Amino acid sequence: MQIATWNINGVKARIDAASAWLKEARPDVACLQEIKSVDEAFPRSVFEDLGYNVATHGQKGFNGVAILSLRPMEDIRPRLPGDDADEQARYLEAVITGDRGIVRVGCLYLPNGNPVDSEKYPYKLAWMDRLIAHAKDRLALEEPFVLAGDYNIIPQARDAARPEDWVNDALFLQTSRDKFRELAAIGLTDSLRALDDSDGVYTFWDYQAGAWQKNNGIRIDHLMLSPQATDRLMSVRVDKHVRGGEKPSDHVPVVIELDV
């Protein structure tokens, strides 16, 4: 089963690019972030016509996540537990049954956190604490579990073309990276690093200042795996060419293959 994550930066603006990639890659599951759409306005039929079941957790104007799946989804749950007052649509979970068992997929859009001297940074850290708590609960189920999304975290200096540009940024601050390391410490494996130790692997290139042309990228989109999912990990790839396409998102898809 191929499972992908992709921050599409607006579903309405990305209908053509998303359709083209889904036709080409045909992932079994695609976790989308920043749909920037309410549920009622999400162009479901575009994806249903491509054979996908659609689950959304949207919000007006900003944020919003969706899961597309060729197979039926069960136990669909929006919202990250731990703060009923949190209005931001950043988490959606579903269970999908493959030929050799189930996989639980969490689709997340972790807060950016900039500027770091604003309320946005403590919100990011608190959201990460809730994610760690939720991941612990899910790990206790001992299922194949994939936590896929835009983490807005550069894990290490080698995950940025110009790490010196990011030292005071919420994506690379030590406090942010330490919280990401906690996810690994409780038992989640970074699927890309499990199979690919090379430098220069990026998933985001800013629209500004010719970042794509200069390959000034960062790796912030991750698929983190429970031990039961890691045991089934066959491959991982970044579909970098998508960034050079027509009217692209500033992120590209990351795709894993699990033997489930």
Added chain:
DNA sequence: ATGCCTTGTCGCACAAGA
């Protein structure tokens, strides 16, 4: 040091992103 670009909301520019 800041903006560089892109998106969505309705706006007659602005917030937010990373």
